[in-house]
Amino acid sequence: MHIVYVSDGKAGHRSQAVGLYKAMQRISNSEVTFQEISIQQLPVFTLLKGMLSHQLALFEQKPDYIFGVGSHTQLRVLLLGKVYPQAKTVILMKPNFPFSWFDYAIIPEHDGVAESSHVITTQGALNPIVNEQRHQANRILIALGGSSKRHQWSEEKVLEAIQNIVQHNPNADIILTTSRRTPKEFFAHLSAQPYANQLQIFPVEDTPQGWIFEEMQKAEAVWVTEDSVSMIFEALTAGCKVGMIGIDRLKEDRITQSIDQIIQSNLVSDRASIQALPKPRTFKEAERVATYLLAQ
Structure with a gap:
């Protein structure tokens, strides 16, 4: 074939x-x-x-x-x-x-x-992505996006969310990465925070191709800013618990409605501790579609 x-x-x-x-x-x-x-x-x-x-x-x-x-x-x-x-x-x-x-x-x-x-x-x-069953307890990945056509980056909200994640998970290994949409000055502002020494920070410019998918395989939980919808579903597919970091919305549309819907359906949560996040579900959309196509 x-x-x-x-x-x-x-x-x-x-x-x-x-x-x-x-x-x-x-x-x-x-x-x-x-x-x-x-x-x-x-x-x-x-x-x-x-x-x-x-x-x-x-x-x-x-x-x-x-x-x-x-x-x-x-x-x-x-x-x-x-x-x-x-x-x-x-x-x-x-x-x-x-x-x-x-x-x-x-x-x-x-x-x-x-x-x-x-x-x-x-x-x-x-x-x-497939779930390789390699998740490590108390390992957290924080993946930050940035402004988009429907979201406006809010440094205040993001810093507050990161601080809450650090405070609510005192025994966790916390890895944080940015994206190409994350404002360049944010890294310096984050590094100046009193809790920054509890983070392992990897700017996107310093990560090789495939790095974030490998980190998802190792993380028990992943927090993602809500503008990064594809990354939310990648983390779900990897078998992680998934948390949402809210930023400002410029408009409401079907994409933002879908974000609200996956929170309401308890696939993801805006809570700050690993224990409060929904348990991972089997999430294999690509395999479901492939099975259908091959059966026709």
């Missing part, structure tokens, strides 16, 4: 496609291979020519599935589906085209689209 992934070069989008591929690889009884093709390698004219011959020279083998994530990949996925009509087209987002033009659209529940023969809904975006 061969999967072709049409890539727009964005790491978050690639993570979703790889998550589904890895899940299909784990579940399938046959060998599953994966080829990543950038949209720059797929000019529309080349695809239109390929529709006549039903082949493209740059492909290692004929695909069984064609994945795309991101609005710029959608047209290429559709045209590739015409070049290779035996392949199933899978778009991992709410598409701009009619859903029925794709074999499957995999859409997070917060987008408010009902399931159908062409639509599979998921809790959050898919990711490549």
